Amino acid sequence: MRPIIAPSLLACDFSKLADEVNMINSSTAEWIHIDIMDGVFVPNLSMGVPIVEAIHRHAKKTMDVHLMIVRPERYIEAFIKAGADVLSVHIEACLNVKAVVGRIKALGIKAGVAINPYTPVTALENVIADVDVVNIMSVNPGFGGQELIPSTFEKVIETKKLIDRIGSKALIEIDGGVNLDNAKALIKAGADVLVAGNFVFNTSQPTATIEKLKASAN
Numbered sequence: 682m683r684p685i686i687a688p689s690l691l692a693c694d695f696s697k698l699a700d701e702v703n704m705i706n707s708s709t710a711e712w713i714h715i716d717i718m719d720g721v722f723v724p725n726l727s728m729g730v731p732i733v734e735a736i737h738r739h740a741k742k743t744m745d746v747h748l749m750i751v752r753p754e755r756y757i758e759a760f761i762k763a764g765a766d767v768l769s770v771h772i773e774a775c776l777n778v779k780a781v782v783g784r785i786k787a788l789g790i791k792a793g794v795a796i797n798p799y800t801p802v803t804a805l806e807n808v809i810a811d812v813d814v815v816n817i818m819s820v821n822p823g824f825g826g827q828e829l830i831p832s833t834f835e836k837v838i839e840t841k842k843l844i845d846r847i848g849s850k851a852l853i854e855i856d857g858g859v860n861l862d863n864a865k866a867l868i869k870a871g872a873d874v875l876v877a878g879n880f881v882f883n884t885s886q887p888t889a890t891i892e893k894l895k896a897s898a899n
């Protein structure tokens with residue numbers, strides 16, 4: 682299976698944002714991953730609604746917006762209006778994740794839930810039937826350029842089993858530390874979407890790197 686590749690703009694050169702988005706447009710990546718951080722849920726700050734709007738003016742690919750913010754329900758409409766096609770919220774950041782997911786879906790886009798490395802897969806049980814994407818964080822959220830936590834592989838297998846048992850249609854997305862050394866094993870374990878920031882943007886030919894990730898299951 683060829684995975685969906687979602688280059689993460691967190692690792693791009695923000696002084697050339699339009700060029701970076703156009704690079705993704707011209708590549709075999711289907712999604713653009715956009716990390717939103719509030720300095721509370723995670724220790725870092727990143728971008729907000731106006732930047733997502735700017736990306737949307739150039740993007741020809743699916744805009745996959747990952748909210749690493751507390752009480753994400755406050756900003757759902759704003760990010761959808763700014764161009765999000767997939768909106769993921771952290772299960773740890775919501776009082777009632779089922780209600781938040783329901784609201785995202787009612788507004789007509791795809792909904793995702795993200796879980797931190799030390800949140801167990803069982804936390805997904807009540808919501809997995811409702812979501813389009815499960816983002817399994819393979820690093821502690823907040824920063825790009827970290828190494829993938831090895832227990833991720835087991836977690837992907839467990840999530841895949843849960844998806845099959847419940848009959849959910851959710852795609853499994855892996856976020857953090859993805860590279861050509863681990864992509865094949867992640868896909869074998871059940872991953873459908875691979876997010877890659879530094880591994881794509883810190884290469885001289887990012888479009889070629891994207892295609893290598895895409896072909897990595899072979």
Ligand code: DX5
Nearest residue numbers: 689822823825826858878879
């Ligand atoms: C981390 C972010 C990731 C990050 C991935 O908090 O959610 O999406 O951009 O970056 P790399 O691929 O460099 O680990």
Ligand code: ZN
Nearest residue numbers: 714716747856
């Ligand atoms: Zn992310």
